[in-house]
Amino acid sequence: xFIRNLLLIFLAMSGLAVPxxxxxxxxxxxxxxxxxxxAELNFSDLVDATLEFYPDSTWLxxxxxxxxxxxxxxxxxxxxxPTLVLAYQEASSGTLHIGDAxxxxxxxxxxxxxxxxxxxxxxxxSAQSQKDxxxxxxxGLLRTALWNMSLMNIRHEQARLDYETSQRLVxxxxxxxxxxxxxxxxxxxxxxxxxxxxxTLVQAGAEVMRARKLYISITQSNIVPAHFDESxxxxxxxxxxxxxxxxxxxxxxxxxxxxxxxxxxxSGQNKLWVGVNSDHGxxxxxxxxxxxxxxxxxxxxxxxxxxxxxxAHVALNKLIAQRTQISRDLxxxxxxxxxxxxxxxxELEIANExxxxxxxxxxxxxxxxxxxxxxxxxxLKIQSTTQRAILNAKLHSITRQRNIALYNQxxxxxx
Numbered sequence: 001x002f003i004r005n006l007l008l009i010f011l012a013m014s015g016l017a018v019p020x021x022x023x024x025x026x027x028x029x030x031x032x033x034x035x036x037x038x039a040e041l042n043f044s045d046l047v048d049a050t051l052e053f054y055p056d057s058t059w060l061x062x063x064x065x066x067x068x069x070x071x072x073x074x075x076x077x078x079x080x081x082p083t084l085v086l087a088y089q090e091a092s093s094g095t096l097h098i099g100d101a102x103x104x105x106x107x108x109x110x111x112x113x114x115x116x117x118x119x120x121x122x123x124x125x126s127a128q129s130q131k132d133x134x135x136x137x138x139x140g141l142l143r144t145a146l147w148n149m150s151l152m153n154i155r156h157e158q159a160r161l162d163y164e165t166s167q168r169l170v171x172x173x174x175x176x177x178x179x180x181x182x183x184x185x186x187x188x189x190x191x192x193x194x195x196x197x198x199x200t201l202v203q204a205g206a207e208v209m210r211a212r213k214l215y216i217s218i219t220q221s222n223i224v225p226a227h228f229d230e231s232x233x234x235x236x237x238x239x240x241x242x243x244x245x246x247x248x249x250x251x252x253x254x255x256x257x258x259x260x261x262x263x264x265x266x267s268g269q270n271k272l273w274v275g276v277n278s279d280h281g282x283x284x285x286x287x288x289x290x291x292x293x294x295x296x297x298x299x300x301x302x303x304x305x306x307x308x309x310x311x312a313h314v315a316l317n318k319l320i321a322q323r324t325q326i327s328r329d330l331x332x333x334x335x336x337x338x339x340x341x342x343x344x345x346x347e348l349e350i351a352n353e354x355x356x357x358x359x360x361x362x363x364x365x366x367x368x369x370x371x372x373x374x375x376x377x378x379x380l381k382i383q384s385t386t387q388r389a390i391l392n393a394k395l396h397s398i399t400r401q402r403n404i405a406l407y408n409q410x411x412x413x414x415x
Contacts, residue, residue, distance in 0.1 A: 033212040034222060035149070041225040043415040047139050053220040056134050063127035070123050074116035079269045080106035102275030104296070112264040119261045122254040129250035132243045138218075140409045145215040146228050147402035152204070152211040154395045158388065159204040163197040165384040170194050172376050229401045232341075233413035238330045242412035245330070248323045255316040262308050267301025330410065337407035344400045351393040358389035 051057060087100040170190050176182040216222050238245070273294035362382060369379045 033209060033216055035212055035215075035224050036222055037226050038223050039226040041223060043142070043225055043228045043230075046219070046225055046228075047135065047142060047415065049221070050138050050142060050219045051135060054134065054138055060127070060131050060134060063123075063130060067120060067124040067127050070116065071120035074113060074120050078105050079108045079112065082106075085275070099278040100275060102273050102292075104271050104273045106269035106271050109264055109266050109270065112261070115257070115261040115264045119254070119257040122250070122257040126247075126250035126254045129243070129247040133247040136243045136409070136412060136414065139414060141218050143228075143402075143405040143409055145211070145218055146224070147398065147405060149208070149211040149215055149224070150398050151395065151402065152208045154391060154398060156201070156204040156208050158391045158395075159197070159201040161387045161391070162384065163194070163201045165380055165387070166190070166194045166197045168380050169377060172380070228405075230405050230408055230413075230415065232404050233408045233411055235334075235411045238327070238334055238411060242330060244326055244412065245323070248319065248326055252316065252319045252323065255312065255319055259309060259312045259316065262305070262312060265305065266298075267305070268298035270298070271296040333410040334407075337403065337410040340403045341400070341407055344396065344403050348393070348396040348400055351389075351396040355389045355393040358386040362386040 083104040085100070085102040085104065087098075087102075089098040170187075173182055173187050173190050177184065177187045212222075215224070240246075240249075273292075273296065275292055275294075277288075277290040277292065279288040279290075365374065365379060365382045368374045369376075
């Protein structure tokens, strides 16, 4: 399509015939994804609905299951699964029978069970923090997608108005050319401009299509809320309750709880053995039943435990380094968002002033055109300038709303 349009521009500029009707009709994109606006759908509900289809939802559910599993283990009376040992011996003469039944139970070390409970609690907090961060991530995707669609729609509208104005100019110049009032070169020039406007319109339509596809890909829906603008959630700095910081802090706290739990395993679990012994001889021998208790205490396992603790410390310090980087990134995003708002505020004021000037000039032009002081070509050009100024002010207004949403995203504010 791009090569085709360039060829048509070349034909127009070289004086060759342009296919009839082509320059008067824009290329229509037949595959624009339709978007439906729902006045009852609010942004918060959209975030919740999108979370249901977000790929991380399955992973987040497993975090909850992990926390429940650790909590269940910490509630157990024993530090591990009990062991049942059954033994039987018989003398070769067949006159002596010995049977043993012993149950071994791992015991919690001092403070180990409390450490496991603390790990379960930190795992639960971490799971919730990861959910909150994922929700903020989805909110950011939606903020970007929605405002990107709005901006692309305005740019497409600008391109359409420019194309329609150019169409009217071509029509007027054609009339004057046929009457001998304008040269062929003037007609070819505006026809080339019309083709360029047509190309811009097609490209703007493609951007609208891409923006819609992105939104549908994120939400798995083509329903758009009617209103999604936000109030500015101004903060002087990134606070510690930011979901990004809370998420990484919860992972750090969990890893520290995990290290405590590993350390308290010591050399291993003490094990209590309780059993009975039965000796049966011949009729002349006594029948003996006995009960025994054995406590198994491991020791000297520091060398075997140290690698596990060292590996956990490596992971902990990696998380701490990530927290530093996340904090820096959040502060940078916050500063950039503040700067964008300041620049956009100035741009919007100027755009609104230009709009007012253009509208005032258009009113004067309409009066002059009605009394014949200016011709149609000049009128159309001034009208196009006015329309562009109006849309430009609207574009900066939408950009400001988008920048407010991105600022809220940077400080972790949820709708």
